[in-house]
Amino acid sequence: MRPQSPSQTVGPFFAFALVREGGNVLVNEKTQGEHILLRGQVLDGDAQPVDDALVEIWQADAQGRFRHPADPNYALADPHFRGFGRSGTASGGFWFRTIKPGPVPPSPVPCIAVRVFARGMLIHAVSRIYFSDHDNLQDPLFASLDPERRGTLVAERQLTPAGVVYHWDIRLQGPRETVFFDL
Amino acid sequence: MSHHESPSRVLDWSVQPPYLYSPYVATVRRAPHHPLVPLPASLLERTGPVYGEGDIGPLDHDLTKNAAKNGEPLGERIIVTGRVLDESGRGVPGVLVEIWQANAAGRYIHKNDQHDAPLDPNFVGAGRTLTDDQGYYRFITIKPGAYPWRNHHNAWRPAHIHFSLIGRNFSERLVTQMYFPGDPLLKYDPIYQGIPNIKARERLISSFDLETTRPEWALGYRFDIVLAGYDRTYFEEDH
Ligand SMILES: [Fe+3]
Numbered sequence: 001m002r003p004q005s006p007s008q009t010v011g012p013f014f015a016f017a018l019v020r021e022g023g024n025v026l027v028n029e030k031t032q033g034e035h036i037l038l039r040g041q042v043l044d045g046d047a048q049p050v051d052d053a054l055v056e057i058w059q060a061d062a063q064g065r066f067r068h069p070a071d072p073n074y075a076l077a078d079p080h081f082r083g084f085g086r087s088g089t090a091s092g093g094f095w096f097r098t099i100k101p102g103p104v105p106p107s108p109v110p111c112i113a114v115r116v117f118a119r120g121m122l123i124h125a126v127s128r129i130y131f132s133d134h135d136n137l138q139d140p141l142f143a144s145l146d147p148e149r150r151g152t153l154v155a156e157r158q159l160t161p162a163g164v165v166y167h168w169d170i171r172l173q174g175p176r177e178t179v180f181f182d183l
Numbered sequence: 184m185s186h187h188e189s190p191s192r193v194l195d196w197s198v199q200p201p202y203l204y205s206p207y208v209a210t211v212r213r214a215p216h217h218p219l220v221p222l223p224a225s226l227l228e229r230t231g232p233v234y235g236e237g238d239i240g241p242l243d244h245d246l247t248k249n250a251a252k253n254g255e256p257l258g259e260r261i262i263v264t265g266r267v268l269d270e271s272g273r274g275v276p277g278v279l280v281e282i283w284q285a286n287a288a289g290r291y292i293h294k295n296d297q298h299d300a301p302l303d304p305n306f307v308g309a310g311r312t313l314t315d316d317q318g319y320y321r322f323i324t325i326k327p328g329a330y331p332w333r334n335h336h337n338a339w340r341p342a343h344i345h346f347s348l349i350g351r352n353f354s355e356r357l358v359t360q361m362y363f364p365g366d367p368l369l370k371y372d373p374i375y376q377g378i379p380n381i382k383a384r385e386r387l388i389s390s391f392d393l394e395t396t397r398p399e400w401a402l403g404y405r406f407d408i409v410l411a412g413y414d415r416t417y418f419e420e421d422h
Pocket of ligand 1: 013285
């Protein structure tokens with residue numbers, strides 16, 4: 001086995017290279033599924049917004065399929081949906097225009113994979129977003145989490161004049177620290 | 184398949200830096216405190232964005248040209264190349280490699296960089312490319328300058344190029360920095376020193392490479408990267 005290369009912080013000055021116009025818009029008018037705005041803040045141990053974080057999401061299409069060869073239903077995935085998005089937090093938070101993914105078997109509920117990078121983080125943190133309008137206890141991983149903490153993974157659905165908004169904050173530390181996974 | 188149930192660990196924490204490393208002051212209020220939760224490898228983590236040539240522009244890998252307005256950027260032109268490998272030593276093709284850096288004077292184009300050093304009208308300092316069939320990538324750029332930061336008294340970052348790699352699925356993801364051989368600042372840099380293992384640290388130092396060096400034109404540096412992730416056998420069996 002070759003020893004893996006170590007991670008280093010993304011630093012404060014990544015935006016001009018990594019945060020591209022439209023990189024947080026995963027949909028176009030042809031993308032299937034319920035179009036949503038997903039937004040929130042990255043908060044530090046003093047509950048202050050982190051304005052130099054980078055948030056990445058990865059998710060299935062509206063039918064729970066991925067445009068990736070590891071998915072047996074690869075060929076059926078929505079051609080108008082790549083599933084990957086990146087947002088900075090320079091304006092106070094992150095936001096994505098995306099769709100509510102379909103559940104990915106064997107889980108009966110949808111979720112989105114998240115990675116967060118920031119100045120002050122020598123290595124990324126990985127999390128997941130579940131949705132407040134689903135019975136997330138049906139998901140074995142969600143159900144296995146500490147009941148006191150699993151709520152940190154749930155995005156709250158809000159109906160606004162502009163459409164469906166899900167709000168989800170990432171708390172890097174503090175009493176409501178987000179659940180992070182070893183990946 | 185068994186890997187849908189059993190957590191398979193990807194990160195080696197004897198090699199990876201911890202979240203909390205107080206000499207790097209910004210970690211103190213940003214480090215998660217709870218232990219990480221093991222993650223069973225579901226299809227969500229076994230898939231990821233797939234990039235192709237259509238995502239890359241012809242000058243994206245050449246930072247001496249991709250932002251040139253009226254001439255060449257100032258500084259020492261260099262070639263940076265290497266191979267992205269998985270942990271079993273095989274080249275990883277199709278990896279999106281993105282880099283960003285300060286200019287030769289140690290100044291970033293980013294609006295928050297207040298270092299009193301000149302911007303270069305012909306240099307932005309961002310590039311991207313895909314690894315080839317064997318896992319090789321190549322960039323042409325300018326050797327970045329060291330720059331000060333406010334972590335502690337008289338703190339200077341060693342010259343470095345930031346690297347971001349997106350591999351073949353969500354588990355293959357690395358953001359790191361490449362350093363230069365013989366840099367006296369490495370010894371004082373808490374970001375570099377935050378890596379717990381000395382051998383692991385040294386893997387982030389590129390090596391001068393005469394074979395990559397192009398006569399009458401530019402020095403070459405070699406920087407290989409080992410990208411951790413779920414094992415490749417899944418792909419080989421199925422495809
Ligand atoms: Fe830097």
